[in-house]
Amino acid sequence: EILTGDKLPFFIAAATKEEATDFEVxxxxxxxxxxxxxxxxxxxxxxxxxxxxxxxxxxxxxxEYCRQTKVLSGPIWEHDIIFDI
Ligand SMILES: [Zn+2]
Known part of the structure; x- marks a missing residue:
């Protein structure tokens, strides 16, 4: 950008640590x-x-930090739980 005034395209090269690695750019x-x-x-x-x-x-x-330091303050309602179906 300093040399041309144009912003270059931005890419993330990612790979999983699974046994059968998945990867994408x-x-x-x-x-x-x-x-x-x-x-x-x-x-x-x-x-x-x-x-x-x-x-x-x-x-x-x-x-993870919030789960490790969680202190129960009382019961919650069933609708407070978010289900991922
Ligand atoms: Zn947190």
Whole structure:
């Protein structure tokens, strides 16, 4: 981009660690890259406050860390569970 003024196409080369490896080269459109960069810029002030421990993080309740540190606070309703069928 510095030399030509044009943004080059962006690709991700990915392979799984399964016994029968699956692999792809995935092209990411510039519009998605621009949107992701915009989201990072929007979220950066909060991330900086979190790193400085000026703000408490919000648990997602789905990642490995949240599962490892989960504390039951009471029963949930059956409709709170999301089924993947
Ligand atoms: Zn989490």
């Amino acid at each position: 995935i092209r990411i459109p510039q519009t998605k890259l621009d949107a992701a960069l915009s989201a990072v810029k929007t979220n950066l002030p909060r991330i900086q406050r979190l790193k400085a421990k000026q703000e408490e993080p919000t648990a997602c309740e789905t990642c």
